[in-house]
Amino acid sequence: MAVNRKKLILDAAAKSFSQFGYKATTMEQVAKIANVGKGTIYTFFTNKEELFGEIVQNLIFEMKQEAEESIDVNLSFYENVHRALYRLLKYRLEHQFTIKLLQEEKEIGTPAVLEMVSKVEAEIVSYIKEKVEIAIEKGEIRKCDPELTAFMMLKIYIALIFDWEKRHKPLNKKEIAELFQLYLFKGLSKF
Amino acid sequence: MAVNRKKLILDAAAKSFSQFGYKATTMEQVAKIANVGKGTIYTFFTNKEELFGEIVQNLIFEMKQEAEESIDVNLSFYENVHRALYRLLKYRLEHQFTIKLLQEEKEIGTPAVLEMVSKVEAEIVSYIKEKVEIAIEKGEIRKCDPELTAFMMLKIYIALIFDWEKRHKPLNKKEIAELFQLYLFKGLSKF
């Protein structure tokens, strides 16, 4: 085995998905980019969807690493959540692949893409959930449903970063951090 | 004038929009339901979009009334916000018209519908914003950007009521009230 054909195919597919999206990427195109016969792809992947799935799986792994790197044990729970979420969402924003994915989800609604996007979201929630559980155990935050709390954290973050931007001037990183702390940790109540 | 033709048309249009959505409602259909010549509609409304707009305007008015009715000066700010929001979202859920609207927005993305949905949302935020401003003045809550806070309140509420339901068992009224209080007022922080 002179070259790793599977990796060749994965790279080619990632490249094409990033550039043209899931639907507009043909298996022939992937084969051509990978310098591989079309049939060869099917010796490694059952079908187009599985090939796609494997790339997403990879993405999830990288995102987790990003998040993990951003965590600093000396900082508070809320500070770490903020840092991790910020990095995660920035990661999404910076990677052509995720941008194309989100775009295709909204504009075309390709089922396979829809499924993967929710999968990624579920993974993020699951990841935060773990951190929430630890924080509760450590007594860093109040008792609460970890999954629901993780879910709300993500939602609040997305609202602050993406939704607010749609009709208002974007918030900067510091503002987002402060607002996240205000709304989720300190609360609006004065006491 | 034996009958109020304008009202007749508005009722007919509301009925048809509720049943079939904006796009699938034809002016001929409205005319037929209203027992009116098609041309007559155009003596009251410039075009289909304006007719639609007037019905939405009406909806907003009714929603405001609903909210206003639910407010009790003896209760705390957060309690009132919760009562108003709950009533508002329940109203949305209960009215075929709003359901069809939301459905059409997601499934077809009819531009006129998209515009109206954001208009309704903007109105809700603006309404909450006023209440937030008063609460800040009265010292009932911390100082914060009233519009952003109103925006976040709505987002958090929608997340609790609609988004969470998509993949989990729905929260009941009491749970929503408590969670809303936890996340937005008390905060996750223990101190």
Next chain:
DNA sequence: GAGTGACCAATTTGTTCATCTGGTCATTTT
């Protein structure tokens, strides 16, 4: 003059058919 529906331009919808694409497998290459 308020009300109307036949009429028209423009858009939408339905249909057809040539092209394309995911996936297979007999054949070739290593």
Next chain:
DNA sequence: AAAATGACCAGATGAACAAATTGGTCACTC
């Protein structure tokens, strides 16, 4: 023999054209 391949096929897709529908107008009626 195992791995790789691309010609091949059934079904999906979409471009192009035709037919039907619809928003909006206006000459005419009551």
